[in-house]
Amino acid sequence: MQVTEHLEAALKEMKPVLERNGIKLYPRLHRPATFIEASLKNIKSSLYLGGVLVAVVLFLFLGHFRTAFISLTAIPLSLLTAIILMERFGITLNTITLGGLAIAIGEVVDDAIIDVENIFRRLRENQLLAQRRSLFQVIFDASLEVRTAVVYATFIVALVFLPVLTLSGLQGKFFAPLALAYILAIMASLAVALTLTPALSYLFFARGVRSPKEPRLQTWLKAAYTRVLRMVARWPEALIAIVVVICVLAITRLPFFGGEFLPEFREGHFVLQVSTLPGTSLPEMMRLGRQISGALTNNEHIATVEQQIGRAEQGEDPWGPHRSEFHVELKPLKGEEEEGMAEEIRKILQSFPGIQFEVLTFLGDRIGETLTGETAPVVVNVFGDNLEVLDKKAEEVAHLLESVEGARDVQVKNPPGSPRLAIKLRMEKLTQLGFHPVEVLDAIQTAFQGTVVAQTFQANRVSDVAVILDESLRKTPEAVGTLLLKSGQGLHLPLRELADIYLTSGRHSIAHDGARRRQTVTCTPEGRPVGAFVADAKARLAEKINFPAGVYAEFGGAAEAEREARQQLLLHSSVAAVGILLLLSMVFGSWRNLLLVLANVPFALVGGVLAVYITGLFEHGEAGLSIGSLVGFVTLFGITTRNSIMMISHFEHLIEKEGLTWGLEAAIRGASERLVPILMTALVTALGLLPLAMGSGSAGREIEGPMAVVILGGLITSTILNLLVLPTLALRFGRFGVPASAGETI
Numbered sequence: 001m002q003v004t005e006h007l008e009a010a011l012k013e014m015k016p017v018l019e020r021n022g023i024k025l026y027p028r029l030h031r032p033a034t035f036i037e038a039s040l041k042n043i044k045s046s047l048y049l050g051g052v053l054v055a056v057v058l059f060l061f062l063g064h065f066r067t068a069f070i071s072l073t074a075i076p077l078s079l080l081t082a083i084i085l086m087e088r089f090g091i092t093l094n095t096i097t098l099g100g101l102a103i104a105i106g107e108v109v110d111d112a113i114i115d116v117e118n119i120f121r122r123l124r125e126n127q128l129l130a131q132r133r134s135l136f137q138v139i140f141d142a143s144l145e146v147r148t149a150v151v152y153a154t155f156i157v158a159l160v161f162l163p164v165l166t167l168s169g170l171q172g173k174f175f176a177p178l179a180l181a182y183i184l185a186i187m188a189s190l191a192v193a194l195t196l197t198p199a200l201s202y203l204f205f206a207r208g209v210r211s212p213k214e215p216r217l218q219t220w221l222k223a224a225y226t227r228v229l230r231m232v233a234r235w236p237e238a239l240i241a242i243v244v245v246i247c248v249l250a251i252t253r254l255p256f257f258g259g260e261f262l263p264e265f266r267e268g269h270f271v272l273q274v275s276t277l278p279g280t281s282l283p284e285m286m287r288l289g290r291q292i293s294g295a296l297t298n299n300e301h302i303a304t305v306e307q308q309i310g311r312a313e314q315g316e317d318p319w320g321p322h323r324s325e326f327h328v329e330l331k332p333l334k335g336e337e338e339e340g341m342a343e344e345i346r347k348i349l350q351s352f353p354g355i356q357f358e359v360l361t362f363l364g365d366r367i368g369e370t371l372t373g374e375t376a377p378v379v380v381n382v383f384g385d386n387l388e389v390l391d392k393k394a395e396e397v398a399h400l401l402e403s404v405e406g407a408r409d410v411q412v413k414n415p416p417g418s419p420r421l422a423i424k425l426r427m428e429k430l431t432q433l434g435f436h437p438v439e440v441l442d443a444i445q446t447a448f449q450g451t452v453v454a455q456t457f458q459a460n461r462v463s464d465v466a467v468i469l470d471e472s473l474r475k476t477p478e479a480v481g482t483l484l485l486k487s488g489q490g491l492h493l494p495l496r497e498l499a500d501i502y503l504t505s506g507r508h509s510i511a512h513d514g515a516r517r518r519q520t521v522t523c524t525p526e527g528r529p530v531g532a533f534v535a536d537a538k539a540r541l542a543e544k545i546n547f548p549a550g551v552y553a554e555f556g557g558a559a560e561a562e563r564e565a566r567q568q569l570l571l572h573s574s575v576a577a578v579g580i581l582l583l584l585s586m587v588f589g590s591w592r593n594l595l596l597v598l599a600n601v602p603f604a605l606v607g608g609v610l611a612v613y614i615t616g617l618f619e620h621g622e623a624g625l626s627i628g629s630l631v632g633f634v635t636l637f638g639i640t641t642r643n644s645i646m647m648i649s650h651f652e653h654l655i656e657k658e659g660l661t662w663g664l665e666a667a668i669r670g671a672s673e674r675l676v677p678i679l680m681t682a683l684v685t686a687l688g689l690l691p692l693a694m695g696s697g698s699a700g701r702e703i704e705g706p707m708a709v710v711i712l713g714g715l716i717t718s719t720i721l722n723l724l725v726l727p728t729l730a731l732r733f734g735r736f737g738v739p740a741s742a743g744e745t746i
Contacts, residue, residue, distance in 0.1 A: 004033035029306040030327040032362065035267040039095040043102055043704075046691035050105045051075055053687035058109070061680050063215025066204040067120050071112045073200065074192045078108035081188035082181060091177055099692075099704035100181030103711070106688020107157070107639060108185050110681040111150045111193030114646065117677045118142045119201045136202065143198045145657075149649045152587050153642035154190040158183045159579050160638030163572030164631050170367065171565040171627050174703060182635075221679070222672045229668055229727060236728045243725050247602035250609040257529075257612060257625045265363045265702050270345060272326035273358040273365075273375055275411075278418030278508045280322040285309050288352070289324055295348050296328060301341055304329045320418070320508045327362075342526070346408065358409040358524060367558070376409065376522035377530050377558040378537070383516045384551035387507075391416055394519040396545050397553060401521065404537050406528040413520040418508040421477050424500045434487040435498060444495070447483055448474055477503060522557075530558050531625075565627050573634060580641075590735045593648050599729060600644040603721040604636045604714035611713025615706075628703045632710030639685060639711065640718040643678045647726055648734070650674050655736040662736045671727045682719040686712055 011027055018025050028034075054075065058068040079101055083093065091097060122142040126132050164179040166172075232239055274292065276285070289307040296305045306327040310319070330341060342359050349357045358376055365375045380397050384390050394412050401410045423444065425437055445451060450468035457463075473479050481496030495501070511518050525533035534555055541553060581594075588594045612629055651662075651670045660666040692708035730736075 004031065026304065026306075029304050029329060030269065030362070031329075032267075032269075035265070035269070035362075036095070038268075040098065042695060043095055043098040046102045046695065047098065047105060049691040050102060050688040053690065054106055054109060054684045057680065057683045057687055058113070061215075061217060061676060061683075062117070062120070063217060064120070067116050070116045070197055070200045070204065071109050073196065074109045074112040074189050075105065077192050077196070078185050078189040079105070081191075082184035085184050085188075086181060089180075091180065094177070096174060096177045096703070097181040100178035101185055102692055103178075103635070103689060103704060103707060104182045104185040104189075106685035107681075108189035108192075109684055110642065111154060111189050112197045113680050113684065114146050114150055114677045115143055115193045115197045116201060117680070118146045119198070120205075121673070123205055135206065139198055139201050139205075143194075145653060146646075147194070148587060149642075149646045150193055151190065152583055153645045154186055156580050156583055156641050156645075157186055157638040159576050159583070160573075160634055160641075162576050162579075163569055163634060166572050167565060167568055169564070170561065171568075175627070175631055178631075178704070218676050222675055225675050225723070226668055226672055229671060229724065230664075232724050233664060233667075233728055233731065236732055239725060239728055240732075243603075243721060246606055250606040251602070253609055253613070257616075265361050267361050267363060268330045268332070269362050270328040270330070270342065271360045271362050271365045271375075272328060272345065272349070273323070273360065274326060274349070275323040275356050276354060278320060278322050278415065282310060282321040285321055285324050288355070289326070292326065292349070292352060295351070296326070296345065299344060299348070301331055301344075302328055303331045322508070356409075356411045358411065358522070360524065376411075376524050378523050378525060378534060378555070379557040380521040380537075380541075380553055380555055381513065382519045382521070382547075382551065382553045383513070384548075385517060386551075387416070387510070387517065387519075389548065389551055390517060390519040393545070393547060393551060393553075394521050397521045397541065400540055400544060401523050401537060404533060404540065406525045406533050408524045408526045410523040411521070413522060414507065414509055414511055416507050417505050420504050420506040421480060422500075422502055422504045423480070423495070424502075426499055429498050433491060433493065433498070434489050435485065435493075436488070440485060440495075440498060443485055444483065448480070477501070529625075531562060534560075562627060566630060569627075569630055569634065584645075587645065587649065588652070592733055592735045593652070593730075596726065596730055596734060597641060597644040597648055599726065600640045600718055600722060601637050603725070604640040604718040605633070606721075607713035607715065607717030608633050608636055608710040609713075610717070611709050612706075614713075615709050626706050628706040629710050632707035633714070635707065636711045636714040636718075640714060640722070643682065643719065643722050644726060646678060647671065647674050647722065648730065651730060651734065651736050662734070664731065667727045667731050671723065675723065678719065678723065682715050686715045 008027060011025060015025060055068070055072055058071050059065070062068045062071070082101065082104075086093070086097060119139050119142040122138050122145075123135075126138045161179045161183050164175050165183070167175055274288075276288070286307075286309060289309065293305040293307060296302050306329075308325045308327075310321045328345065345359050346357075349355065349359075360375055364377065378401075380401070382390055382394050382397060384393075391412075398410050398412050401407050425440060427437070429435075430437055430440065442451075446467055447469045450466040452464045452466050454465040455462055456465055468474075469483075473482075481494060481501050483495040484492055485495060485498065486492050511520060534557075538555060545553075547553065584594045584597055585591075588597070612625060647670070650673065651667065654660045654666055654670050655662050660669070689708040689712050692704050693712045695705060
């Protein structure tokens with residue numbers, strides 16, 4: 001953005017000079033910084049709103065200003081520590097890293113909440129004792145009581161995010177900074193919970209707590225929860241069966257979700273790739289461009305239209321003048337209105353016969369070119385040796401793609417038929433008249449393409465001097481034959497006397513990939529996930545198109561990138577899962593108790609799947625999993641594991657440290673004592689994510705929004721099932737107070 005601001009300031013200073021020379025300047029035809037500014041604004045508002053909602057929940061549940069204040073200190077300290085560390089690592093604050101902090105804002109208080117809630121509860125209990133213990137000892141023991149759960153749960157959350165941190169390719173560029181910002185924030189929150197939270201508790205509660213009674217809200221919640229838990233515990237088999245059925249339904253639903261690499265970005269800007277028949281002249285494209293620009297600017301939602309035609313000879317894009325690029329800047333619109341603008345632009349372009357076009361966002365254009373060299377999200381490359389066969393099969397693939405639901409902007413990228421002027425030298429004539437073929441070819445190149453013959457120097461600038469025929473002598477094919485050539489003997493003859501000059505057709509480019517010729521077909525799916533579209537297209541391609549020997553088709557683009565990213569996540573998550581199991585085995589001596597903690601994974605999966613399905617119905621009628629959604633599932637499993645660890649570790653504490661006998665009463669007491677911290681940590685995390693989830697799809701929230709939706713949905717179901725089902729499972733299968741060496745049957 002700083003570059004843009006400095007550039008705009010320089011252009012503003014130059015404006016009087018430009019006006020004196022009759023040059024009219026349009027400074028904002030295409031300004032990517034506008035999207036960045038809007039994205040940062042939205043992410044910052046999500047951070048602020050999430051922080052306010054977290055504060056409200058803390059004051060409401062804890063019921064005391066001091067306890068809420070101690071917990072809230074974790075937010076600024078954790079986020080500032082993460083920002084300082086990122087600055088040391090050379091990582092800037094941008095929409096991706098701010099998104100990581102926004103996702104973490106509800107979690108950075110979790111460790112502090114668990115610690116301060118347990119300290120406050122133990123202080124209340126201490127005031128009811130006939131012989132009170134010292135303040136320091138109570139706070140010290142209360143902190144040690146939850147230290148294991150806090151430390152290991154936080155390390156598990158960080159370990160779960162390692163697969164995201166190790167993503168490679170384009171997906172790694174998007175998600176690795178987010179993962180790093182998130183991990184740094186939660187590790188900083190752990191340090192705050194282990195050091196500052198007990199210290200502030202000792203300082204604020206030096207004179208004890210004002211009242212040994214629990215806040216009314218906590219009392220009411222525990223009473224209601226105890227009644228429900230007693231009722232649920234009567235039918236453990238039925239409850240477990242219902243939960244198993246729900247989890248199985250959620251798991252079996254996953255394969256039916258479509259996939260997409262990245263969501264559409266709300267940039268307020270479209271890039272139109274418009275092409276006509278190869279060989280179309282530059283003046284004709286300018287005329288057509290004026291007509292298209294006029295039709296587009298008649299739309300009330302379009303602010304400006306800019307056209308670019310042709311490319312430099314040595315440029316990175318080998319396009320001819322038959323291909324033109326339009327940049328369409330929109331007026332400020334709502335998300336729904338902007339989503340419908342792509343279809344409105346397509347309708348305008350369809351009114352111009354004889355053109356092919358693609359309607360893309362600027363980032364979609366750049367991402368597509370980075371992945372495959374093409375701008376569209378779906379690319380089908382047809383490989384072979386015979387160009388005519390490639391053209392024929394590419395046309396068949398294009399017709400097939402047009403029949404697939406959701407297909408838009410289907411194009412064959414390198415069609416044949418480009419007009420060419422052939423010059424075939426008459427070798428016998430050249431020999432007879434004393435002309436050398438190389439000299440004739442050099443003269444043709446100099447006349448019509450130009451040849452550098454000298455250099456000029458001005459200060460420290462060096463400029464080439466080229467010789468070329470006047471433009472008026474290079475406009476028509478007939479003018480080529482009038483080129484006057486001179487032999488070594490001084491004979492002057494026109495080129496038409498020494499060569500056959502005729503019009504023919506050819507190709508403006510022949511694409512290769514790995515020394516193989518290819519023809520490319522592209523399209524842009526709309527109204528359904530890219531993954532679902534590609535799966536449908538692959539099935540139809542295999543069924544309806546037969547390729548001869550040596551000719552085959554490969555799919556590329558966003559769908560293939562999404563598949564590779566999904567495989568990477570799965571592989572790296574498997575490695576992380578091994579590390580998580582090792583950590584959990586260090587916390588729990590019993591494998592039964594460890595498996596009880598892992599029961600949270602299907603609990604969380606249910607809500608995440610349901611959230612994806614519901615948002616799919618509201619957005620485009622078909623649920624889809626983007627890489628952001630998959631990262632959301634990975635994150636969700638780490639976040640929700642914390643509550644399971646808190647519950648099971650507290651059961652162990654009651655039996656092993658306080659001498660209770662394991663049974664229904666011990667389970668109800670342990671669950672009710674962990675009710676408030678579990679509810680608070682789940683609520684603050686959910687409310688911290690709520691602004692991101694509610695604004696999913698708006699500028700700056702396109703990637704983090706799907707993550708927040710998945711985490712939010714999973715938090716709801718995992719919290720409910722953890723509070724109701726986990727104590728029931730623990731009663732049935734848990735082993736507390738029994739040494740692991742005594743032997744277990746699982």
